[in-house]
Amino acid sequence: MFDFVxxxxxxxxxxxxxxxxxxxxxxxxLRAIGSLGILKEEVNSEDGSSRFSLTPQGRxxxxxxxxxxLEDLSRKAARDKSTVHRSLQKLVNxxxxxxxxxxxxxxxxxxxxxxxxxxxxxxxxxxRVSEMVKNCSRLLSSFKxxxxxxx
Numbered sequence: 001m002f003d004f005v006x007x008x009x010x011x012x013x014x015x016x017x018x019x020x021x022x023x024x025x026x027x028x029x030l031r032a033i034g035s036l037g038i039l040k041e042e043v044n045s046e047d048g049s050s051r052f053s054l055t056p057q058g059r060x061x062x063x064x065x066x067x068x069x070l071e072d073l074s075r076k077a078a079r080d081k082s083t084v085h086r087s088l089q090k091l092v093n094x095x096x097x098x099x100x101x102x103x104x105x106x107x108x109x110x111x112x113x114x115x116x117x118x119x120x121x122x123x124x125x126x127x128r129v130s131e132m133v134k135n136c137s138r139l140l141s142s143f144k145x146x147x148x149x150x151x
């Protein structure tokens with residue numbers, strides 16, 4: 001997704017066409033990524049189409065393949081640490097960002113974060129899209145059975 005959205009705004013249909021994906025599935029995937037704080041959705045007031053762009057957090061993930069601390073990310077994104085921490089927790093839970101705990105020499109610990117490699121992200125995204133398609137197919141089959149019972 002990072003290669004297709006980058007920093008400029010892109011229409012959902014353009015992204016779907018470039019990735020050879022169904023428009024509706026692409027839109028749902030982009031919205032899901034947006035809910036994690038990586039993408040921002042903008043609705044075109046003229047035609048109602050959706051466009052997506054990288055958020056500051058999304059750009060940080062794309063541009064920082066090395067490990068960074070919460071403080072570094074907070075400073076680079078110009079956001080409060082608690083806001084960045086919530087976004088990072090979502091990304092860690094979704095396996096988009098990797099978190100490691102490091103021990104300080106004196107005492108205590110701190111966390112460092114790194115985005116997963118792009119191939120892992122691509123594979124995980126493909127798996128999730130496949131799972132969404134399977135779930136939708138099961139739902140439609142169940143709906144069809146229920147409709148047939150009514151006849």
